[in-house]
Amino acid sequence: MEDDAVLVREAVAGDLPAFTAIFSRYEAQVHDFALALLRDRKAAWEVVNATFAEASERLEELREPHRLIVWLLAIARFEAGLVDGAAAGLDREPALPDDDPERARLAGLVWEAVADLPLRERALLDLHLRHGLDGGDLADALGVTPAEGDDLRRRMTGLENGLAGFLVVRKADGRCPDLPLVLRGWDGRFTLPVADGIAAHVAVCRVCEQSRRALPAPFTLYASAGQAPLPGPDVTAVTDAPAPPEVVAASDNPAAADEEPA
Numbered sequence: 500m501e502d503d504a505v506l507v508r509e510a511v512a513g514d515l516p517a518f519t520a521i522f523s524r525y526e527a528q529v530h531d532f533a534l535a536l537l538r539d540r541k542a543a544w545e546v547v548n549a550t551f552a553e554a555s556e557r558l559e560e561l562r563e564p565h566r567l568i569v570w571l572l573a574i575a576r577f578e579a580g581l582v583d584g585a586a587a588g589l590d591r592e593p594a595l596p597d598d599d600p601e602r603a604r605l606a607g608l609v610w611e612a613v614a615d616l617p618l619r620e621r622a623l624l625d626l627h628l629r630h631g632l633d634g635g636d637l638a639d640a641l642g643v644t645p646a647e648g649d650d651l652r653r654r655m656t657g658l659e660n661g662l663a664g665f666l667v668v669r670k671a672d673g674r675c676p677d678l679p680l681v682l683r684g685w686d687g688r689f690t691l692p693v694a695d696g697i698a699a700h701v702a703v704c705r706v707c708e709q710s711r712r713a714l715p716a717p718f719t720l721y722a723s724a725g726q727a728p729l730p731g732p733d734v735t736a737v738t739d740a741p742a743p744p745e746v747v748a749a750s751d752n753p754a755a756a757d758e759e760p761a
Contacts, residue, residue: 507564529575531726535625536579539588549578572640576622587614593724606720612665612689623651628722661694662717664701667710675706
């Protein structure tokens with residue numbers, strides 16, 4: 500199997516089969532990432548279309564072809580931001596193993612909570628936990644500087660603590676007398692302030708901390724979701740299945756758009 504750098508070089512030279520091979524290799528991963536961000540099957544498929552159309556037009560700009568998937572995920576993240584609303588959609592069911600129903604239920608709760616976070620945090624968690632990106636790759640896919648990427652990585656500790664507290668809340672058994680006070684007026688959505696507030700309470704509450712320790716790690720639960728299956732005809736018929744656009748050689752390629760993903 501040809502490596503990414505070879506396929507990129509051939510596609511930039513005008514070899515359509517090479518771009519088709521790129522599409523076939525990464526279509527499912529780009530779709531999985533878009534669906535994790537948007538939780539809307541039709542919107543995710545539109546992102547797949549837009550990502551590979553953009554990639555076809557700008558492939559000659561890719562200076563490090565061996566990092567092709569990082570570049571594609573960066574484009575997908577950018578395109579998802581163009582269609583993202585105030586919150587993720589309702590298609591929140593991750594592809595979870597069913598050998599442990601309780602663990603799958605807890606993982607579903609984590610995915611439900613993450614859907615309420617801003618798009619940047621959704622992208623951060625999914626790129627790092629499920630696509631294995633870190634360091635410069637993670638920063639580039641998020642469209643931030645390395646320093647900003649480091650700050651976001653540090654933010655993940657607070658998010659995990661908040662998610663752990665969210666699980667404690669959702670499994671509340673009445674053992675903690677202070678928890679209802681912490682949650683007074685809460686509408687059930689897992690926002691960043693709520694994450695911080697719950698995490699702060701659990702950190703100083705011996706009862707809730709004991710409950711937290713009895714639960715699986717939230718990030719492990721999130722990462723346990725497998726790749727989402729590609730959509731069926733009911734989705735692709737609406738959005739049109741993406742066919743690899745004609746690849747234009749670098750010397751003939753029009754100027755890139757003014758605004759671009761990292």
